[in-house]
Amino acid sequence: MLQTFASPISSLLDSRADGHSLPAGLYIRDDVFQADLDVFFRKHWICVGLDCDVPEPGDATVVDIGNSSLIILRDDDNQIRVVHNVCRHRGSRILNAGSTVISKLVCxxxxxxxxxxxxxxxxxxxxxxxxxxxxxxxxxxFKSIGGLIYACLSDNPPEDIDRLEQVMTERLAPYDIRNAKVAHQTDVIEDGNWKLTIENNRECYHCSANHPELCVSFVDLDFGFDPEALSPEDLEEAREHEALYAERTRRWEADGFPSAAVEQLVGCATNFRTQRLIIAGAGESQTPDATAASSKLLGSITRKDLGDTHLWGHNSWNHFMGDHAIVSIVIPLSAGKTLVRTKWLVHKDAVEGVDYDLEKLTDVWVATTDQDSELVARAHAGALDPAYLPGPYSRFSETTLDKFATWYIERMRAHGY
Structure with missing residues (x-):
């Protein structure tokens, strides 16, 4: 354990074994955390908010990333702006944390x-x-991609965000997220490293045992399964589900809704994955009974059978459904604390209590985020334990975790570690 803290970061990167989780030091060390902030939250594109966070001219909101503070605002010409929250006189913060309405920015x-x-x-x-x-x-x-605001604090932002922009501009257009509204927001601070938060989100190996609410609408087999571990009956069901996916994807795309998986996970700077997923049960939305939470559908959507367009990034995950969307943004606070900010979006004209029930809208992901917070805390506590050794990822259910760890090592080395 002493070597974990004494060795340079490069030695920790070198010691990572393919197909295994990261060495403990990469999760728990303060110097690694500072390097992560510099590499992944200053020199890469990160999701910081939404156009609809600032729906009217004069609306502003502050987002803090490490020591950097950003102001997202809408100007008098109705244009989105993102500026540093640093006065050009002597560096004072101009706006306090949170959202406000202003006519000018006054230090x-x-x-x-x-x-x-x-x-x-x-x-x-x-x-x-x-x-x-x-x-x-x-x-x-910054770039507004389908209403999601991505920022890069570097003067030389990665150019390969163009593929994310190309893919998601088309996929998000029907939802008109720019003109949605935030119906609810939660901030949950997890007792774990930001990479453990992302790893936990990128697999559903744990879902059936830990997320009963989510599993009403979410199919845990979607992200892989071991065929030898299933009974003949379950295996047949899984094969039928795979066939259904192929048919449903074909139909969605024939109707003009891009749906097939698109991945940019390794050998790149801008990390993302998107796919239109089947919603289980009633098939409409991620709610307690899998039916739509809002009768007023998003954007130009006119049907409830379009599944869940999911999007991962290295600091966010998103689910876009016909009736509402869920946007979660990950902001590291320290080596062992991570903020998960979740927003529920509905049509801008939807009225609470008339068009949607807030409890039905939020129940599933409030419960899921709380459950995930406990799981991340358990994982981080384990990484702190001297007995921790990197464990093998499932080659059926955790391939995306292996790719994330590989990408993490690649990007650290690309920036001199």
């Missing part, structure tokens, strides 16, 4: 004042020769 320290496009317009007591034109708020590289 509370010395009242330097900026327009909503970031232009500095008022800097008292700086003299007549002071040039305000070069002191605008620093912009952040």
């Amino acid at each position: 509370p320290y010395h009242q330097w004042t900026y327009e909503l496009d970031g232009e500095l317009t008022y800097a008292p007591h700086m003299g007549a020769d002071f040039d305000k034109s070069c002191k605008s708020l620093r912009p952040v590289n």
Whole structure:
């Protein structure tokens, strides 16, 4: 265990065995956490919010990533802006955490004042020769992809986000997420490393034993199974399910809804996976009875049988269904604490208590997130234990975890570790 803490990060990366979880130090060490922040949350594209977080001009919300603080806002021309929450005078924070409505950005320290496009317009007591034109708020590289806001804090953001943009712009168009509204939001702080949070989300090996609410609508076999572990009856059911997937995907795509799996998981900078999944049971939505929670469907959607368009990134997961969408954003707080911010989206005109029931809308993923939080805490406690040794991933149910660990090592090395 002492070697885990004494060895350089590069030695930990070198010691990772193919097909196995990461060495303990990569989950629990503070120096690794700081490296992760720099590599994966400053130099890669991360999901930070939604267009509909700021639906009207003057709406603003603050998102903190490590020591960086970002302001997402909508300006007077109805355009989304993302700027650093750092006054150009002496660096004071301009806005507090959370959401607000503003007409201008005014630094509370010395009242330097900026327009909503970031232009500095008022800097008292700086003299007549002071040039305000070069002191605008620093912009952040960002892209709005189908209403999801991705930001990169580097001046040289990875170019391969273009594939994510190409794939998801088409897939998300019918849901019109830009014009949805946030019906509910939760912030859950998990007692575990951010990579354990992502790993837990990328497999459903654990679902049947831990997520009874989710399994009403979610098919745990979708992400792999060991055919030798199933009874002949269960194996036949699994084969029938695979055949149903092929047929359902063919029909969806024939109707103009892209559905087949698209993966960019290794050998890349921007990590993502998307696929239209079958919803079990009543087949409409991820709710306690798998029926739609909102009678007013999203965007231009007119049918409830379009399944669940899921999207993974390295700090987010999303589920887009006919009646509502779920967007979860992962923000690391420390080596052993991770914020999971979940938003439930409905049609912008949907009225709570009339078009949707909030409890039905949120029950499944409130329960699932709480259950996952406990599982992540257990995994992190195990990584802290001197008895921990990296374990083998299932080659049937955890192939995406193996790819995530491989990608993690690749990107760390690409940035000099």
